[in-house]
Amino acid sequence: MLLEARGLVKHFGAMTATSSVSLAVKSGEVHAVIGPNGAGKTTLLAQLSGELTPDEGAVFFEGRAITSLSVPRRAALGIGRVYQLTSIFPDYTVIENMLLAHYSTSGHSFRFLRGFGADAGARTHSLEVLDQVGLVERASVAARALSHGEQRQLELAMMLALRPKLLLLDEPTAGMGIEETERVVGLLSRLKGEVAMLLVEHDMDAVFELADRVTVLVYGRVIAEGGVDAIRRDPDVRRAYLGDEESGE
Amino acid sequence: MKRPLPILLFGLLLLVPLCGEVFYTRLFSRIMIHAIFAISLDLMLGYGGMVSFGHAAFFGAGAYTVGILSLHGVSSALIVWPAAVGVAALLALPIGALSLRTSGAYFIMITLAFAQIVYYFAFGLESCGGSDGMRLATRNTVGGWAGLAGHTVYYHVVWGCLLAVFLGCRRLVGSRFGFVIGGIRQNEARMGSLGYAPFGYKLTCFVIAASIAGLAGALIANEALYVSPSFLHWTQSGHVLVMVILGGMGTLLGPILGAMALLLTEEVLSSFTEHWMIVLGPSLIVVVLYARRGLISLLPGRREARADAS
Ligand SMILES: Nc1ncnc2c1ncn2[C@@H]1O[C@H](COP(=O)(O)OP(=O)(O)O)[C@@H](O)[C@H]1O
Ligand SMILES: [Mg+2]
Numbered sequence: 001m002l003l004e005a006r007g008l009v010k011h012f013g014a015m016t017a018t019s020s021v022s023l024a025v026k027s028g029e030v031h032a033v034i035g036p037n038g039a040g041k042t043t044l045l046a047q048l049s050g051e052l053t054p055d056e057g058a059v060f061f062e063g064r065a066i067t068s069l070s071v072p073r074r075a076a077l078g079i080g081r082v083y084q085l086t087s088i089f090p091d092y093t094v095i096e097n098m099l100l101a102h103y104s105t106s107g108h109s110f111r112f113l114r115g116f117g118a119d120a121g122a123r124t125h126s127l128e129v130l131d132q133v134g135l136v137e138r139a140s141v142a143a144r145a146l147s148h149g150e151q152r153q154l155e156l157a158m159m160l161a162l163r164p165k166l167l168l169l170d171e172p173t174a175g176m177g178i179e180e181t182e183r184v185v186g187l188l189s190r191l192k193g194e195v196a197m198l199l200v201e202h203d204m205d206a207v208f209e210l211a212d213r214v215t216v217l218v219y220g221r222v223i224a225e226g227g228v229d230a231i232r233r234d235p236d237v238r239r240a241y242l243g244d245e246e247s248g249e
Numbered sequence: 250m251k252r253p254l255p256i257l258l259f260g261l262l263l264l265v266p267l268c269g270e271v272f273y274t275r276l277f278s279r280i281m282i283h284a285i286f287a288i289s290l291d292l293m294l295g296y297g298g299m300v301s302f303g304h305a306a307f308f309g310a311g312a313y314t315v316g317i318l319s320l321h322g323v324s325s326a327l328i329v330w331p332a333a334v335g336v337a338a339l340l341a342l343p344i345g346a347l348s349l350r351t352s353g354a355y356f357i358m359i360t361l362a363f364a365q366i367v368y369y370f371a372f373g374l375e376s377c378g379g380s381d382g383m384r385l386a387t388r389n390t391v392g393g394w395a396g397l398a399g400h401t402v403y404y405h406v407v408w409g410c411l412l413a414v415f416l417g418c419r420r421l422v423g424s425r426f427g428f429v430i431g432g433i434r435q436n437e438a439r440m441g442s443l444g445y446a447p448f449g450y451k452l453t454c455f456v457i458a459a460s461i462a463g464l465a466g467a468l469i470a471n472e473a474l475y476v477s478p479s480f481l482h483w484t485q486s487g488h489v490l491v492m493v494i495l496g497g498m499g500t501l502l503g504p505i506l507g508a509m510a511l512l513l514t515e516e517v518l519s520s521f522t523e524h525w526m527i528v529l530g531p532s533l534i535v536v537v538l539y540a541r542r543g544l545i546s547l548l549p550g551r552r553e554a555r556a557d558a559s
Contacts, residue, residue, distance in 0.1 A: 072441050088436065088439065089431075089435045089436055090436075096428065112427075114424060
């Protein structure tokens with residue numbers, strides 16, 4: 001098992017945002033977490049990436065307990081995170097954002113003299129990844145000048161440059177247009193198999209296209225877990241969550 | 250030419266001693282020393298996003314190193330100046346390590362608090378004249394040569410130091426380390442999730458900035474031929490903050506322009522009226538309102554204040 005969470009509990013004051021949640025992600029698998037707004041999806045991801053410490057329970061990565069490791073330590077183990085709110089370096093150009101991601105995987109950065117962009121290998125690799133997400137032409141544009149969708153793509157590209165084993169994706173297509181959504185979903189489906197993903201997503205078409213397994217979260221609690229088809233048929237899930245989606249169409 | 254502005258500026262500075270007035274030579278020596286001090290603060294402030302209100306502690310530490318060593322008969326600049334840099338760095342290590350546990354307004358307050366402790370320590374140093382400070386008999390020597398006593402020679406030494414600091418910092422901010430520091434300023438959480446542990450980088454930046462401030466302190470002690478607790482006063486920290494903000498944060502030329510503009514304005518205003526501070530305050534506000542990115546944004550070909558970093 002690549003990632004395993006056992007009995008996670010997280011309280012915010014009197015409210016229980018995560019209520020004994022367990023889940024497991026195999027290598028190369030895409031595991032979707034769905035649930036209505038406020039269900040505790042982001043809170044769950046934060047406990048897996050290390051931004052929040054669970055009140056109870058444990059997280060294991062490749063069999064090793066990581067519950068008390070910091071965010072940078074978990075990142076170094078191969079856990080990449082795409083935030084719900086885009087998180088990039090606005091003052092830097094697209095390629096500079098990429099280089100910063102690239103260098104985080106190659107030793108320390110107490111290098112004071114050599115120019116930041118002088119490493120041809122790092123540049124080539126960064127441009128390749130940008131090409132993958134369709135942003136090469138924008139390489140020398142300041143990240144703040146990108147459209148919202150492009151910024152999401154950049155964030156995804158930065159995560160790919162880390163060559164993570166597991167990507168934690170928090171609504172990667174949120175706020176994107178149809179075309180951009182298609183591009184991102186296409187990219188993720190091409191990555192499928194190479195890198196495991198824990199995907200929080202509202203777009204059900206995307207979930208059913210990408211995911212191998214689905215966990216349904218409501219009020220911090222897992223109400224169903226299983227393969228895509230089983231989840232589609234599950235009467236509880238239809239009532240609690242998918243029901244209003246279907247009737248809305 | 251790719252970088253005409255720095256070349257023009259450093260070229261013009263070379264002309265100052267040619268006017269033959271000791272007053273101007275010494276004034277511009279002081280300006281360049283403060284420019285070094287301001288560049289060092291900008292490494293933290295503009296590049297690293299760390300708003301320190303206690304940078305004078307390191308400036309003063311450099312100056313007092315000159316004073317204390319002179320009491321022990323050590324006068325060679327080749328020993329004293331590196332010692333001043335080292336003392337400032339050693340002082341910065343614990344102060345930075347503790348202050349960087351906080352951020353935002355707390356960081357401002359805690360750096361100020363540490364600087365006040367260092368100030369009162371200097372205040373109580375009886376061997377250095379306590380609150381009055383102490384006079385230095387001569388400037389530091391170089392291999393037994395006392396030539397630095399000449400104001401024109403000293404001016405050129407300071408000019409060389411400023412140039413070295415400017416070029417060194419340009420290297421630094423364009424390096425991998427420099428980009429990591431800038432990344433932490435822009436988005437510390439993202440740096441964490443990329444796998445960078447920000448603390449060590451911030452502390453290193455803090456210590457480098459303090460070391461350069463220590464050099465500026467050694468230079469000012471030699472220029473003025475005295476050391477006093479006033480070098481460490483919190484108003485000194487505020488003064489250098491104003492220089493950086495006035496000239497343009499996040500650039501290396503900005504702090505030089507800021508030091509020049511502020512010290513020259515003070516000089517001119519104080520010759521007209523003793524209430525010069527009342528005039529200076531509002532004019533600073535006007536500059537900040539009309540040139541948000543500092544004086545440097547008013548220069549041609551400088552639309553982006555961060556141009557130096559890219
Ligand atoms: N830092 C926090 N402090 C207090 N309450 C929080 C915090 N973060 C999230 N919550 C609450 O926890 C619940 C789950 O939030 P979240 O994980 O963001 O849900 P989702 O991502 O599924 O929309 C919400 O009710 C939210 O208001
Ligand atoms: Mg959320």
